[in-house]
Amino acid sequence: MLAGFLTLLGFQLIGEFLQRAFDLPLPGQVIGMLLLFIALMIRGSVPAQLEKGSQHLIDILPMLLMAPAAGVFFLGAGFADQWPGFIAAISAGTILTLIFCGLLLKFLTRRKRVNR
Amino acid sequence: MAGLELIHSPLFALVVTLAAFQIAFWAYQRSQRFALLHPTISGAVLIAGTLTALGIEYPEFYQNIHWLNFLLGPVTVALAVPLYRQLHLLRDIATPLLITTFAGAAFACGSALILAWSLGATKTTLLSLTTKSITTPIAIVVTDDIGGIATVAVASVILTGIVGIVSIEWLFKKLNIQDDRLWGFCLGLAAHAIGTSRAFERSTVAGAFSSLALCLTGTVTAIFVPLAANWFAAL
Numbered sequence: 001m002l003a004g005f006l007t008l009l010g011f012q013l014i015g016e017f018l019q020r021a022f023d024l025p026l027p028g029q030v031i032g033m034l035l036l037f038i039a040l041m042i043r044g045s046v047p048a049q050l051e052k053g054s055q056h057l058i059d060i061l062p063m064l065l066m067a068p069a070a071g072v073f074f075l076g077a078g079f080a081d082q083w084p085g086f087i088a089a090i091s092a093g094t095i096l097t098l099i100f101c102g103l104l105l106k107f108l109t110r111r112k113r114v115n116r
Numbered sequence: 117m118a119g120l121e122l123i124h125s126p127l128f129a130l131v132v133t134l135a136a137f138q139i140a141f142w143a144y145q146r147s148q149r150f151a152l153l154h155p156t157i158s159g160a161v162l163i164a165g166t167l168t169a170l171g172i173e174y175p176e177f178y179q180n181i182h183w184l185n186f187l188l189g190p191v192t193v194a195l196a197v198p199l200y201r202q203l204h205l206l207r208d209i210a211t212p213l214l215i216t217t218f219a220g221a222a223f224a225c226g227s228a229l230i231l232a233w234s235l236g237a238t239k240t241t242l243l244s245l246t247t248k249s250i251t252t253p254i255a256i257v258v259t260d261d262i263g264g265i266a267t268v269a270v271a272s273v274i275l276t277g278i279v280g281i282v283s284i285e286w287l288f289k290k291l292n293i294q295d296d297r298l299w300g301f302c303l304g305l306a307a308h309a310i311g312t313s314r315a316f317e318r319s320t321v322a323g324a325f326s327s328l329a330l331c332l333t334g335t336v337t338a339i340f341v342p343l344a345a346n347w348f349a350a351l
Contacts, residue, residue: 064184068185
């Protein structure tokens with residue numbers, strides 16, 4: 001498992017370095033993820049240690065998000081006037097996104113079937 | 117009493133966080149994964165309640181637990197593993213999925229911004245909303261990068277996930293979309309990890325397509341939101 005963590009941290013380090021060295025507009029972690037993805041494609045399989053380490057980290061993800069999420073209750077008066085837009089954007093925006101994606105994907109896959 | 121000052125220590129903050137997670141996770145399992153009891157939500161409520169009861173200031177608590185955020189870096193890198201695992205599923209309908217990823221990610225971000233802006237949201241709130249449809253570790257990293265508030269970003273991601281899983285069943289029945297691949301992909305695109313766990317409950321295929329959408333949307337948004345934000349800032 002530690003070997004898996006080492007791999008992940010190593011790729012993150014490379015990502016952070018590339019981000020700084022070339023002043024890229026992407027976060028270093030995301031560059032690290034893309035590099036690891038490419039490396040896995042070249043290798044053609046996932047090492048057992050990496051599989052284990054990644055799974056453990058992804059499993060505790062909800063815990064990592066709890067402390068920042070708790071901050072919602074302490075945003076205070078300064079954010080009060082932001083709630084209407086915030087709630088509207090999230091509820092209506094998400095439902096509209098689901099409808100948009102569903103219809104678009106349905107349309108695209110149907111046309112493909114006709115082409116065949 | 118001597119010793120009580122420990123409630124202001126990083127050790128106590130970590131104990132509270134781990135305990136809240138255990139309780140929240142247990143409650144979520146017991147309720148058969150009831151969406152509103154998702155560990156991130158119920159855990160956050162437990163933490164907020166504990167802080168209020170003990171009179172601990174949130175900024176102080178966050179300072180004490182902030183180092184946990186460090187782990188979000190390797191978690192983001194770790195997402196490459198499930199993405200690689202789902203790669204073979206893409207080949208069948210690769211082009212429609214890629215087009216939908218780009219259009220859908222832009223739509224998710226754009227619709228949120230227009231709605232929030234028309235209701236008077238400030239620039240910081242808008243920046244924090246750009247990442248609402250992507251998985252939280254990437255959202256936090258990107259939002260920090262472009263000057264949004266991490267807390268608002270996390271809240272928007274979680275609430276988006278809940279709205280997604282609560283509405284999809286009815287919505288896609290109305291739209292007559294019952295193909296598991298499409299069902300899962302759209303849910304993963306709009307509602308990230310929370311949507312993905314719901315998709316796995318429908319079927320393995322739906323879950324796999326949902327993970328795929330989660331990774332693709334996260335990547336596309338992470339690449340284009342900072343670019344778009346830089347561009348707008350330069351105007």
